[in-house]
Amino acid sequence: MTGALVAEGVRKSYGDVTALDGVSLSVDTGEVFGLVGPNGAGKTTLVRALTGTTAVEGGVSVLSADPAEIEKSRIGLLPQSFSPAGRLTARELLAQYAGLYDDSRDPDAVLADVGIEGETAEQWYETLSGGQKRRVCVAIALVNDPEVLFLDEPTTGIDPAGRRDLWELLEGLAAGGTTVFLTSHSMAEVERLADRVGFLKDGRLVAVGPPRDLIETHGGRSRLLVDTDADVAGSDAVLADLDGEGFDFDVSDSGGRLVVEGVDPREIGDVVDALEDRGVPFESLTWKQPDLEDVYLELTGEFFADGGGDTGVAVGPGVDGDIDHSGSQEADR
Numbered sequence: 001m002t003g004a005l006v007a008e009g010v011r012k013s014y015g016d017v018t019a020l021d022g023v024s025l026s027v028d029t030g031e032v033f034g035l036v037g038p039n040g041a042g043k044t045t046l047v048r049a050l051t052g053t054t055a056v057e058g059g060v061s062v063l064s065a066d067p068a069e070i071e072k073s074r075i076g077l078l079p080q081s082f083s084p085a086g087r088l089t090a091r092e093l094l095a096q097y098a099g100l101y102d103d104s105r106d107p108d109a110v111l112a113d114v115g116i117e118g119e120t121a122e123q124w125y126e127t128l129s130g131g132q133k134r135r136v137c138v139a140i141a142l143v144n145d146p147e148v149l150f151l152d153e154p155t156t157g158i159d160p161a162g163r164r165d166l167w168e169l170l171e172g173l174a175a176g177g178t179t180v181f182l183t184s185h186s187m188a189e190v191e192r193l194a195d196r197v198g199f200l201k202d203g204r205l206v207a208v209g210p211p212r213d214l215i216e217t218h219g220g221r222s223r224l225l226v227d228t229d230a231d232v233a234g235s236d237a238v239l240a241d242l243d244g245e246g247f248d249f250d251v252s253d254s255g256g257r258l259v260v261e262g263v264d265p266r267e268i269g270d271v272v273d274a275l276e277d278r279g280v281p282f283e284s285l286t287w288k289q290p291d292l293e294d295v296y297l298e299l300t301g302e303f304f305a306d307g308g309g310d311t312g313v314a315v316g317p318g319v320d321g322d323i324d325h326s327g328s329q330e331a332d333r
């Protein structure tokens, strides 16, 4: 295999725990690769393997070199847990890390890139908020202007506006040719940033591909989620009734909700009519296109961990199909 990052049959065990169970992948130069998976799936272990910070069985290379031996200035790494000295200011920290390299970027410019400026840059690290700290850590990973950037859950603890700023920064870096290897629990994050996404489960890569392809293959169909009484949604009689003539959609019960599969936006009115004809009460409707969260659920069998809900369009009852965008979670995008 060739690529800026290569893993071939990588295995890693900690005692009886198999953290990586034969992972092979290749990431191209300039590509943004997103790695997702449940807690304990092996994401951090794979980052550690690719950055030469843990020994593994199998083959790993970064920029065609052994990760343990590659020139450090070519790599940027933001580990999941990283605590720089608390009693240095953000500026002092950046200057300190910049001093480790023969060539580095201007510390103030890097801090400005991550939104740390003015008074905030003069505060001790330990007095910064969680989100500000994480931004400073991202800046530290960028100070050597790396060719390959590893980010292990970079936006954890950062507010939505700060996340968007960082996403734009990462998009800019990728456009400039930086290879980015990103782990995340935010499906919105990887769907927006990653050229390809890898799903890791129990130490194995169960699917790899561009978000769109994965959604098409594993995301299911667009659907209408009908919030109703749990007794109604769980009623075989209601499901059988909806399965009858004049209703051409597949309906199932999911945790007290009716899920009507394969509904085109223009067909929402037909579904509402059918529900009303059959006397099925409902409180709200949400139309949802398949997205990476659905792929995650399908491939891992677990709920996504960033607390996301339906990224859909809510339609209130009795509004005659008027679309209420308050139900959309676009703010997270």
Ligand SMILES: Nc1ncnc2c1ncn2[C@@H]1O[C@H](COP(=O)(O)OP(=O)(O)OP(=O)(O)O)[C@@H](O)[C@H]1O
Pocket (backbone or CB within 6 Å): 014, 017, 018, 019, 037, 038, 039, 040, 041, 042, 043, 044, 045, 046, 080
């Ligand atoms: N140093 C270690 N010693 C023992 N077990 C470890 C060690 N590091 C990781 N593991 C185990 O290896 C498995 C994979 O851990 P890893 O941290 O790679 O998962 P992850 O996908 O990054 O999880 P998370 O999403 O929670 O960060 C887990 O079962 C973990 O407990």
